[in-house]
Amino acid sequence: MPADSRSRILAVAYELFSRRGVRDVGVNELIERSGVAKATFYRHFPSKDALVLAFLEQRDQVWTVDAIVGQAKLRGTTPTEQLLAIFDVFGDWFLRDDFEACSFINILLEMGPAHPLGQASIDYLARIRGHVQALAEQAGLDRPEDFARSWHILMKGSIVSATEGDTQAAKRAQQMAGWLIEHHRS
Incomplete structure (x- = not known):
């Protein structure tokens, strides 16, 4: 797992979105699996759509x-x-x-x-x-x-x-x- 929080979020998103699509993956699961606080998540990605674009x-x-x-x-x-x-x-x-x-x-x-x-x-x-x-x-x-x-x-x-x-x-x-x-x- 990457050390910095943005990279961790993106690594988890890559795995989940590529396997399950967008709608089946919730923000709470992304936050939990990447081990970041909700505020940290939203600081890097203001919305789930922003994360999907990344x-x-x-x-x-x-x-x-x-x-x-x-x-x-x-x-x-x-x-x-x-x-x-x-x-x-x-x-x-x-x-x-x-x-x-x-x-x-x-x-x-x-x-x-x-x-x-x-x-x-x-x-x-x-x-x-x-x-x-x-x-x-x-x-x-x-x-x-x-x-x-x-x-x-x-x-x-x-x-x-x-x-x-x-x-x-x-x-x-x-x-x-x-x-x-x-x-x-x-």
């Missing part, structure tokens, strides 16, 4: 940038290989005992697109698409924005399928991803 920011860095994009870049030597490697990363993730699906999708569905947390989730999902679009541009694919939108459907669909119990969802999506790449080649 969680989403951390999730983007830890999961999207470091784990997915970072690992895909390590596993592939070309932009095309890196795109396909996203589904190798997903395949490993889907088999983990602590697989918790996508927090951005979960919070968007839980809170709705009109809620500020739903909108923040939409923004983070767009950032993921941006990473894909950048790789598509580097790979020289046609219509990289359209490609990224279609690719993102495969990513989100494989996550939902894995949540349903399909442990091969990443391999299935990767096969379709290969077809999508060929469709977007000049």
Whole structure:
């Protein structure tokens, strides 16, 4: 557990929000599990929504940038290989005992697109698409924005399928991803 109170609160929130969503986790549980006083909690996070926004920011860095994009870049030597490697990363993730699906999708569905947390989730999902679009541009694919939108459907669909119990969802999506790449080649 981190030493400073803000980091402890965020660490507990990361664990609970990624596993259980927003509405199932109360402020009192967050305070108790992080071992801080209520005043300390509210000094760092004036509302639960403020804490969820901090969680989403951390999730983007830890999961999207470091784990997915970072690992895909390590596993592939070309932009095309890196795109396909996203589904190798997903395949490993889907088999983990602590697989918790996508927090951005979960919070968007839980809170709705009109809620500020739903909108923040939409923004983070767009950032993921941006990473894909950048790789598509580097790979020289046609219509990289359209490609990224279609690719993102495969990513989100494989996550939902894995949540349903399909442990091969990443391999299935990767096969379709290969077809999508060929469709977007000049």
